[in-house]
Amino acid sequence: MQFPSPEVEVTLHERIFAADPVAPADLFAHFVEPLVRAVRHDLGCDLDSARDSAIDALFDYLNSPATYQQDKGRLCTFLVQVAKHKAIDRIRARSAEARREREFGSVVEVREPAPNEVMERSAEAQELWQRIEQVVPDDRDRLALALILDGERSTETLAEALGIQGLTPLERQRDVKRHRDRLVKTLERLGAKLRDD
Amino acid sequence: MMTDETVWLDSAARRARQEPWTLGCLLSGLADIEGTSGSDIAAELNCDSETVHWIFLCRRPSEHCFAQEVERIAARFSLDVKRLAGLVRRADAVVALAAATHDTSESILLAARDRQDREDKT
Numbered sequence: 001m002q003f004p005s006p007e008v009e010v011t012l013h014e015r016i017f018a019a020d021p022v023a024p025a026d027l028f029a030h031f032v033e034p035l036v037r038a039v040r041h042d043l044g045c046d047l048d049s050a051r052d053s054a055i056d057a058l059f060d061y062l063n064s065p066a067t068y069q070q071d072k073g074r075l076c077t078f079l080v081q082v083a084k085h086k087a088i089d090r091i092r093a094r095s096a097e098a099r100r101e102r103e104f105g106s107v108v109e110v111r112e113p114a115p116n117e118v119m120e121r122s123a124e125a126q127e128l129w130q131r132i133e134q135v136v137p138d139d140r141d142r143l144a145l146a147l148i149l150d151g152e153r154s155t156e157t158l159a160e161a162l163g164i165q166g167l168t169p170l171e172r173q174r175d176v177k178r179h180r181d182r183l184v185k186t187l188e189r190l191g192a193k194l195r196d197d
Numbered sequence: 198m199m200t201d202e203t204v205w206l207d208s209a210a211r212r213a214r215q216e217p218w219t220l221g222c223l224l225s226g227l228a229d230i231e232g233t234s235g236s237d238i239a240a241e242l243n244c245d246s247e248t249v250h251w252i253f254l255c256r257r258p259s260e261h262c263f264a265q266e267v268e269r270i271a272a273r274f275s276l277d278v279k280r281l282a283g284l285v286r287r288a289d290a291v292v293a294l295a296a297a298t299h300d301t302s303e304s305i306l307l308a309a310r311d312r313q314d315r316e317d318k319t
Contacts, residue, residue, distance in 0.1 A: 021266045022273045024219070025254040032205050055209045059216060 001033040003076040013075055016065050024062050038080045039087050042139045044163045053086035092146050099151055135190050145183045210250035221253030227288035230295050241284055248274050
């Protein structure tokens with residue numbers, strides 16, 4: 001199933017803005033399947049993550065349709081971006097959780113940061129991530145970088161994020177290392193630039 | 198057999214329950230209070246459970262265009278408009294009543310606690 005034509009998108013967007021009661025159902029009917037396919041194609045993530053991310057993206061849009069600006073591009077492009085962000089967040093959260101379980105399995109207590117600390121960190125992280133998006137245009141690279149920043153060390157996880165398939169374990173390990181070094185270099189250059197700024 | 202569509206439709210309908218503007222939120226709220234399920238809603242509307250999932254994704258009809266919007270949803274999913282209108286009206290009333298009762302009982306509890314505190318101090 002393909003994304004609907006630009007004309008259908010425009011009509012749907014207008015109907016959603018006009019609070020047409022059936023428009024949300026029609027939005028799902030038109031967009032879920034192509035969105036899932038796009039997210040899986042671009043990020044190589046599993047079907048469940050892609051599906052949940054597509055559904056979350058559509059609800060985000062339905063909750064605030066004004067976030068989509070028609071003059072900046074097609075609705076499908078906007079929704080794919082939102083769904084991919086959701087998928088990356090999901091994969092990062094899962095990876096972080098798995099790592100925490102591995103590393104802190106025996107630790108009894110982890111200090112909870114104060115709410116204002118969390119907000120400040122979140123704002124800084126979002127700003128930094130926008131800078132990263134500028135210097136790392138490829139989605140798979142960004143996903144791998146997000147995992148590296150989260151402390152992910154597993155070759156398998158990074159290979160999956162980078163879409164590396166069909167190699168022997170040794171070749172895969174080398175390929176992942178090569179990509180990892182390249183991404184870390186990019187990050188170092190960005191770090192140096194941020195310090196200079 | 199579960200097709201791709203039935204799987205995502207089921208997930209989307211579940212997710213719709215969290216959004217206050219959806220019929221899914223309203224009708225699942227009614228089902229929770231009445232202790233019924235999606236299949237009971239399907240039976241009441243004389244449709245299959247997949248259609249119930251689709252209507253869960255619709256916007257709940259607004260007060261000022263109620264009849265027109267219920268007709269639109271009913272027409273889109275080949276439902277009996279009177280049955281759908283009756284169900285939505287009942288859900289509106291029961292969910293609102295449950296919320297009001299909940300608020301009232303919370304206020305009563307708070308007042309009772311305040312009074313108990315004052316009595317304890319004297």
